[in-house]
Each structure stands twice: as structure tokens, then as C-alpha cells.
Amino acid sequence: MTCQLFITPxxxxxxxIVFFSLVLAQILFWQIAYRLYGGVRRQIIAVFVIxxxxxxxxxxxxxxxxxxxxxxxxxxxxxxxxxxxxxxxxSFEVLMFVKRKQKRQGVTKETVLKELALDRLVWDRVRxxxxxxxxxxxxxxxxxxxxxxxxALFHWYRTVLRLQQKGS
Amino acid sequence: MFLWLPxxxxxxxxxxxxxxxxxxxxxxxxxxxxxxxxxxxVSVVYGLVGVIAYGDCPGPTLFVHSFYLWITxxxxxxxxxHVFNMSQTARRIRILVSWYEAEKExxxxxxxxPEINPQAIVTDRLQLLxxxxxxxxxxxxxxxxxxxxxxxxxxxxxxxxxxxxFMSSKKS
Numbered sequence: 208m209t210c211q212l213f214i215t216p217x218x219x220x221x222x223x224i225v226f227f228s229l230v231l232a233q234i235l236f237w238q239i240a241y242r243l244y245g246g247v248r249r250q251i252i253a254v255f256v257i258x259x260x261x262x263x264x265x266x267x268x269x270x271x272x273x274x275x276x277x278x279x280x281x282x283x284x285x286x287x288x289x290x291x292x293x294x295x296x297x298s299f300e301v302l303m304f305v306k307r308k309q310k311r312q313g314v315t316k317e318t319v320l321k322e323l324a325l326d327r328l329v330w331d332r333v334r335x336x337x338x339x340x341x342x343x344x345x346x347x348x349x350x351x352x353x354x355x356x357x358x359a360l361f362h363w364y365r366t367v368l369r370l371q372q373k374g375s
Numbered sequence: 376m377f378l379w380l381p382x383x384x385x386x387x388x389x390x391x392x393x394x395x396x397x398x399x400x401x402x403x404x405x406x407x408x409x410x411x412x413x414x415x416x417v418s419v420v421y422g423l424v425g426v427i428a429y430g431d432c433p434g435p436t437l438f439v440h441s442f443y444l445w446i447t448x449x450x451x452x453x454x455x456x457h458v459f460n461m462s463q464t465a466r467r468i469r470i471l472v473s474w475y476e477a478e479k480e481x482x483x484x485x486x487x488x489p490e491i492n493p494q495a496i497v498t499d500r501l502q503l504l505x506x507x508x509x510x511x512x513x514x515x516x517x518x519x520x521x522x523x524x525x526x527x528x529x530x531x532x533x534x535x536x537x538x539x540x541f542m543s544s545k546k547s
Contacts, residue, residue, distance in 0.1 A: 214378070214443040216435065234537050241539040273378050277443060280381065280450030287457035290467075292531045293538060298500045299528040302509055306519035306528075313516025316501065324493040332466040333488065341471060347485045350474055358475030361462050365472070368396045370405055370462060 218274035225262060225274070226281050233257050248338050254289055258282035297328060377428075377440075380421070381447035387417050388455040410459045414452035421448035466491065 236257070240247045247253050259282055266275040304323055308314050336342045341354030350358065365371070391413045396404040403409040425441030432440070461468050470489045477483050501517070504510040509524040510517050519525055 214439055216439055219439060219442065237538045246539065273443060276378060276381070277447050277450075280447040284450040284453045284457075287454050287461075289538075292534055295531070295535065297496055298504060298524070299531055301497060301500045302504060302519055302525055302528050303532065305510060305517050306525065309516075309518050313513060313518045315516055316498075319501065319517065320494055320497055324497040326488075326493060328493040328496055329466065329470075329489060329491050332470060336467055336470065341467075342474075344485070347487060348474075349484050349486065350471070350478065354471055355475060355478075358468075358471040361468050361472050362475055364458070365462055368392060368404055369401075370396075 214273035214277070218271055219277070221269065221271050221274040222277040222281070225265060225278050229258055229261060229278075229282070232261070249340065250293065251290065251339050254286055258286055297323070377444075380424070381444060381451055384417050384421065384448035384451040385455040388414050388452050391417070392455075392459070405463065407456075407460060407463070410456050414449075414456040417452045418445055418449035421445055466496075 233254070236253070237247060259279065262275055262278045262282065266272070269275070300323060301319060304319060305314050308318070333342070333348065336354065337344070337348075341351060341357060342348045343351055388410075392404065392410060395401070395409070395413075400409075422441050422445030425444040426437065429437045429440045469491065473489060474486050477486065501510065504524065505512060505517075507522075507524060509520055509522055511520055512518075
């Protein structure tokens with residue numbers, strides 16, 4: 208059985224159908240895990256299995272190389288966006304808070320800071336790192352090898368591009 | 376060869392970004408808009424390569440090949456943009472990198488809660504949203520304005536219902 212080495216309209220259709228099915232599969236899995244266990248603990252791994260593992264498995268049967276590459280490209284873009292969306296960016300939180308509370312008179316900066324500038328902005332992220340297996344500990348934390356590798360990669364990246372200034 | 380071509384898109388983005396960081400355009404190296412522009416340009420160039428390479432083919436073939444090159448490279452170039460974005464703003468990456476640097480500098484292996492001031496995070500975001508036009512200030516009070524950011528916030532709010540998880544804090 209040979210691979211489909213050229214992209215065809217059916218390859219693009221294959222990509223669309225499979226990617227849409229993967230999103231549905233993820234919704235189903237997340238809803239079930241939330242009801243049974245309160246959520247998915249290792250989200251990154253689960254997302255990788257769904258969006259990278261399944262298309263690779265399907266490739267064995269379909270031999271649709273071009274379509275699979277297209278799915279993997281979309282999957283990578285999705286995987287990159289998913290943690291940021293799930294973690295709920297402070298920008299979105301601030302915007303939705305102002306929208307909810309503004310009525311006719313608006314919201315003062317002090318109110319926004321009082322309601323949103325909480326320690327959980329940092330605590331939640333430390334908890335996420337623990338759940339994702341990058342760090343270990345409860346009150347004192349240490350980097351696990353996977354966390355150290357990821358940090359080293361970003362440290363190198365920031366140094367090479369002279370991005371010394373850290374964002375918020 | 377044709378199929379694998381888009382895999383080079385993130386590398387091209389990185390090389391262009393590296394060139395920016397070592398040129399008179401240096402201040403642009405840390406701007407999200409500039410890196411998003413680089414990513415978009417790279418994907419458009421890929422699409423044009425398809426148009427040129429398959430220019431003699433019938434319409435549907437030309438479209439399918441150009442579309443494949445454009446969408447596949449766009450997905451991967453977007454990944455590069457996101458890596459850059461994460462390195463700049465993600466709190467998780469900030470925490471990991473700060474602990475890693477502390478480990479490298481000394482022998483510290485245990486860390487407490489990172490010293491990131493929540494007030495500074497929220498103040499920065501207020502300024503950012505005002506600059507982007509998503510918030511406006513009248514008489515010292517903030518008002519939300521309809522636009523891409525507010526629409527995106529609603530979309531992500533909906534996604535949090537579809538993907539309930541530990542990560543998405545129920546309190547917020």
C-alpha cells in the first residue's frame with residue numbers, strides 16, 4: 208500500500224473531517240473526565256495523545272500523508288493555543304470583569320485591583336505546573352527533569368533573541 | 376519534497392526573528408505584532424510558492440496545492456508566534472525560567488511561591504487593553520468596548536464550558 212504523496216481535494220476533506228472529529232472527541236473526553244474525576248489532570252499529555260497520536264494512528268490505515276501533515280500542522284497550532292485558553296488569560300479576565308460590572312458608571316482601577324489582583328494569579332499557575340508534572344512539592348517546590356528541560360529551552364530562546372525583559 | 380516544505384516555516388520565522396534582533400529593527404524583536412506579521416508573511420510566501428510552482432496546472436489543482444502550502448505553513452508559523460508569546464507573557468514559563476536561572480546561579484534546589492506581584496500583572500493588563508482600544512477610560516472609570524478582544528473573551532469563556540478542567544479556575 209503506497210502513501211498519497213500529493214495533496215488532493217479528498218486529502219483536504221480528510222483533514223477537515225478528522226480534525227473536526229478530534230475536537231469532538233476531546234470535548235467528549237473532557238466532559239466525561241470532569242464528571243467522573245473532576246477534570247483531566249495531565250492535560251498536555253491528553254491533548255498530545257488526541258491531536259498527535261490519533262492522526263498518526265489513522266495514517267497507518269489511510270496512508271494519506273499530505274492530509275495527515277495538514278492535520279498535524281493544525282493540531283500543533285491548536286495544542287499551542289489550548290493551555291493559554293484553558294488558563295484564562297488575565298487580559299480576558301479583566302475585560303470580562305469590567306464588562307460585567309460597568310453598567311452606566313464604569314469601574315474604577317481600585318475595584319479591578321481589589322477583585323482581580325489576587326495571589327491566585329500566581330498560585331493557580333504553580334498548581335498547573337504541579338498537575339502537568341513540571342515541578343514537585345506542596346509549599347516548597349523543585350523542578351522536575353521535564354520542567355528543567357522546558358525552562359532551559361526557553362532560557363536559551365530568550366538569550367539568543369536578546370529578550371531579556373520579562374513580560375507580566 | 377513539496378509535502379515537507381511547510382515544515383521549515385517555523386525555522387524561517389525564527390531566522391527572520393533572529394535577523395530582527397540583530398538589526399536596526401532591534402526594538403521590534405519583542406513586539407507581538409511584529410512577530411505575528413513575520414509569521415503571516417512566511418505563510419503568504421508559501422502560498423505564493425504554490426501559485427508559482429503550479430501556475431500551469433488547472434485551477435482546482437493550483438488551488439489545492441497553494442491552499443495546502445499556505446494553511447500547513449500558517450499552522451506551523453502560528454506555533455512559532457505562540458512560542459514567542461509564551462516566552463514573553465506566560466506566568467508558568469516565567470516561574471520555570473526564574474527557578475531554572477536561580478538553580479544555575481547557585482545551588483538552590485527548593486523554591487517558595489514566586490515573587491510576581493499580582494497588582495503589577497493586573498495594572499499591566501489594564502494598560503495593554505486601553506492601548507489596544509478594548510477598554511476606554513472616562514473620568515477615571517473603565518468601560519469595555521466591543522472588539523476582537525471582547526469577542527475572543529466570550530469565545531474562550533464558551534470553550535471553558537466545553538473543556539472544564541483543573542486549569543480553568545472555577546472562581547474566576
